Amino acid sequence: MARRPLPRILSNGSAQLARSRELARTAADSATDVLHPLITITRGLRRLASAGRRRWAGTPKDRRGALLFLMASVVLVVALAPYGPLLAVITLMAAAAWHGRDRAPSAPAGPDEDQCRRLKSLYEALVPYFSTAEDPEPLYAHGGDWEKVFTECEFDSTGRIAHLVIGYPAYFTDGEPESRARIEHLLGAKSGRGREYHFGWDEEANQLTVRVLAPLPTDITAQPFVTAPGETVLGFTDPIRVQRTLPLTHGAHGEERRDVPPVVWRTGLRSTEPHLLATGQPGSGTSTLLRSIALQALHHGDVVIVDGGGTGEYACLTGRDGVLAVECGLTGALTSLEWAAHETERRLIAAGRAHQAGDPPPEDTRRPLWLLLDRPSAFTHLAAADGRADPQALLQVPLRHGRPANVTVVVAEQLDGLEALSDAVRQHTRARVVLGPATAEQLEAVLGAPPHTTPVDQVAPGRGYARLGSGPVHRLQVPATPDPYDDATSDAERQAVLELLPPRTTPADEEPERLETAVPVESVRLEKVTVEKTGTAAGTGSEEPAQAPAEAVGAEAAVAEHTS
Numbered sequence: 373m374a375r376r377p378l379p380r381i382l383s384n385g386s387a388q389l390a391r392s393r394e395l396a397r398t399a400a401d402s403a404t405d406v407l408h409p410l411i412t413i414t415r416g417l418r419r420l421a422s423a424g425r426r427r428w429a430g431t432p433k434d435r436r437g438a439l440l441f442l443m444a445s446v447v448l449v450v451a452l453a454p455y456g457p458l459l460a461v462i463t464l465m466a467a468a469a470w471h472g473r474d475r476a477p478s479a480p481a482g483p484d485e486d487q488c489r490r491l492k493s494l495y496e497a498l499v500p501y502f503s504t505a506e507d508p509e510p511l512y513a514h515g516g517d518w519e520k521v522f523t524e525c526e527f528d529s530t531g532r533i534a535h536l537v538i539g540y541p542a543y544f545t546d547g548e549p550e551s552r553a554r555i556e557h558l559l560g561a562k563s564g565r566g567r568e569y570h571f572g573w574d575e576e577a578n579q580l581t582v583r584v585l586a587p588l589p590t591d592i593t594a595q596p597f598v599t600a601p602g603e604t605v606l607g608f609t610d611p612i613r614v615q616r617t618l619p620l621t622h623g624a625h626g627e628e629r630r631d632v633p634p635v636v637w638r639t640g641l642r643s644t645e646p647h648l649l650a651t652g653q654p655g656s657g658t659s660t661l662l663r664s665i666a667l668q669a670l671h672h673g674d675v676v677i678v679d680g681g682g683t684g685e686y687a688c689l690t691g692r693d694g695v696l697a698v699e700c701g702l703t704g705a706l707t708s709l710e711w712a713a714h715e716t717e718r719r720l721i722a723a724g725r726a727h728q729a730g731d732p733p734p735e736d737t738r739r740p741l742w743l744l745l746d747r748p749s750a751f752t753h754l755a756a757a758d759g760r761a762d763p764q765a766l767l768q769v770p771l772r773h774g775r776p777a778n779v780t781v782v783v784a785e786q787l788d789g790l791e792a793l794s795d796a797v798r799q800h801t802r803a804r805v806v807l808g809p810a811t812a813e814q815l816e817a818v819l820g821a822p823p824h825t826t827p828v829d830q831v832a833p834g835r836g837y838a839r840l841g842s843g844p845v846h847r848l849q850v851p852a853t854p855d856p857y858d859d860a861t862s863d864a865e866r867q868a869v870l871e872l873l874p875p876r877t878t879p880a881d882e883e884p885e886r887l888e889t890a891v892p893v894e895s896v897r898l899e900k901v902t903v904e905k906t907g908t909a910a911g912t913g914s915e916e917p918a919q920a921p922a923e924a925v926g927a928e929a930a931v932a933e934h935t936s
Contacts, residue, residue, distance in 0.1 A: 743780070
């Protein structure tokens, strides 16, 4: 059957609509030009009337009678004088035209002399990178015209470049990271150091857009975030690649409100990046990030904290509702991580039974379990010196099978200790965060991709970059979540953290028993075996704990044995 042609209105309707919009726009512009004198006089009359009302309101009441008599006398003289009304109308129209003129200062036609000198210097610096001897008509040449390649430019109040669009020849290797890095480094140095620049490469149009980024807000403290279960706010970023915003309070007393784009990390069964690795220099804010994550995780799950630094920065969480343990010693860390590995296996077995029976997973397997480790490499050296197993070996099961078991692992380590991390930690933590000052090489090594901005040497605490899996690299500012027990913490930040802490339901001296009472019966059995082995070793004069469950039996083997 032959296909019928579309109706005429459907086949060329878009062209007619575009033509109609163009005609309407042209008519509106023409009408504006024709009626511009009338619009100016009307605006002037409105301004004169407003000035008259203000003058009348500012006149004392005892003088208003004399003012009315004076005005009436002027009107009478004008009415009786020859050509008085005509001259009065002409004078009023002239005054209205003068007061109704556009008073906005006219924008300069182009850059001034100093700005032109800066653009000329930048053009000359780009000549060796954007020109070759074989090019018959080069865009870039010494002594050439910079106006051909700099199509758009804006300057800030200090005279430095704030926005610039640069055209470059088609043969430039813009697809190679090394070539891009050289141009970005040059532009950052010539445009002004100490600022962060965003570089947007348009390979199709052969254009590079350079934009100066405003500093990220540092006055946002810890607070309840409007997120769904399974979403964790790592920090805040620029609205360049993030379309979502969160309503936040900021300021000294939280009296101001604004919407800020966040970096949201999604965990759970459908997460593609179930585990996180945060790194940075000492004092960069990795512990602050872990405290922020812990406060958000306690709304819907349980938390186990292992502090390898031993500084006591997580003492405020000890005994809180939902905090299963806060360990600072090697023995406690080994026991807690071994229990976490057994708990991961138990959840896999329980979920496998429910799936085979056609039932939903048990409730205790759906409650998220978070393992937060701060500087685990410190325990690696202690365990090696004492002849014990590396605590990082116990993370293999939670890292590998944590996503279906609702177990999330967050590891914070310093940049100089990344080599001490195990292969399992580096392989399964696909969500990465780098805080503090870092070179471009360090950022690319940790994040897996270079950032689209230029890193600076001096940054605020909690400032860095984040990348979730294979996504883009975002600038990141972690919300201020300091230790409330630290004397250097301000009262506002201390109060903000204390308001988010759950109630203290378990005394600190009873905290180790919480792991045995806060889990179901099958998990208690696994924990009991671990405690018995630890107690036996202690009775014989050795404190060596039981071997890691990952070395004894894997999660898949446990599930397969149960199903068979």
